[in-house]
Amino acid sequence: xxxxxxxxxxxxxxxxxxxxxxxxxxxxxxxxxxxxxxxxxxxxxxxxxxxxxxxxxxxxxxxxxxxxxxxxxxxxxxxxxxxxxxxxxxxxxxxxxxxxxxxxxxxxxxxxxxxxxxxxxxxxxxxxxxxxxxxxxxxxxxxxxxxxxxxxxxxxxxxxxxxxxxxxxxxxxxxxxxxxxxxxxxxxxx
Numbered sequence: 642x643x644x645x646x647x648x649x650x651x652x653x654x655x656x657x658x659x660x661x662x663x664x665x666x667x668x669x670x671x672x673x674x675x676x677x678x679x680x681x682x683x684x685x686x687x688x689x690x691x692x693x694x695x696x697x698x699x700x701x702x703x704x705x706x707x708x709x710x711x712x713x714x715x716x717x718x719x720x721x722x723x724x725x726x727x728x729x730x731x732x733x734x735x736x737x738x739x740x741x742x743x744x745x746x747x748x749x750x751x752x753x754x755x756x757x758x759x760x761x762x763x764x765x766x767x768x769x770x771x772x773x774x775x776x777x778x779x780x781x782x783x784x785x786x787x788x789x790x791x792x793x794x795x796x797x798x799x800x801x802x803x804x805x806x807x808x809x810x811x812x813x814x815x816x817x818x819x820x821x822x823x824x825x826x827x828x829x830x831x
Contacts, residue, residue, distance in 0.1 A: 644675070644725040645717075645752050646830060647744070647807075649732045649798065650760035651790045653771035655822075659760055660729055662819065663826035672831065675720055679730035679743070682713040707745065708823065710744050714748035722723045727830065728752065732759070732797040740793060744801060754807045757798045758829050760816045760822075764788050768818075798801070 650656040664676060680695050686709045692698055720726055731743040744752070762770075763827075765786035795811070802809045810829050814822045 643718075643721050645721045645728060645754045646726070646785060646800075647728045647730060647752070647754045647757045648760065648796060648826075649730055649743070649757065650687050650762075650814075651767060651787060651794060654760050655769045655770060656729060656760045657821075658819065659812070659814055659822050659826050660727065662823035663830060664711045666823065666827050667830060674727040674816060674830065676729065677717050677720065679713060679717070679728055682716055686712055690773070690827075699734055703736070703738060703741065704795050706741075706748075710745060710748050711751070714744075718751040728751075728754075732794040732801070735790065740790075746804060749801055749805050752805075754801070754805055754809035756808045756810065756829065757801055758826070759794055759798050759809065759811045760814050760826075761791055761794075761797050761811060761815075764791075765815050770771070 648656060648660055660676065664674060667673070672808060683698060684695050685693065687698060687701060690701070690705070703710075707793065717726060733740040734743050735741075742827040759819060768784060769788050799811050801807065812822060812825050812829065
């Protein structure tokens with residue numbers, strides 16, 4: 642089977658909301674994906690290192706972090722052998738050392754994605770959504786940093802596509818246009 646679609650976007654872009662809506666619509670049409678949140682797989686692996694919250698992972702040392710990424714990729718690839726998988730993740734992780742690839746080459750080699758979908762929104766919309774999300778302990782970024790992160794995501798997704806042969810699609814998640822965004826996501830997942 643091995644159908645893997647990667648969906649990415651900066652924190653606060655509304656990626657999870659778009660994914661949930663699209664998967665619900667697809668299910669009514671008989672199309673089902675296994676949704677795997679890459680960060681949740683990594684968190685389960687990092688619990689043995691004392692990490693208890695996803696937002697703490699960014700501060701974990703890069704060397705051991707790489708090994709956890711590799712193992713998470715292997716676990717997801719095993720699921721993809723049985724059913725189509727949609728991976729909710731980040732192109733880049735902002736760590737104290739700088740931006741780190743969320744899907745390094747060795748993870749991409751395991752996953753072999755068919756497509757990479759980037760969810761974007763205006764920096765103002767992203768900042769507003771982050772402010773409303775009290776469940777997460779997100780770093781506060783100024784608008785210019787959101788712009789930078791989204792630009793780097795595009796470049797990184799393109800590099801991932803060059804390594805794997807995957808397509809890249811950008812979907813804008815504008816405020817008060819969620820149904821349109823979900824419709825476009827459904828089209829991307831067919």
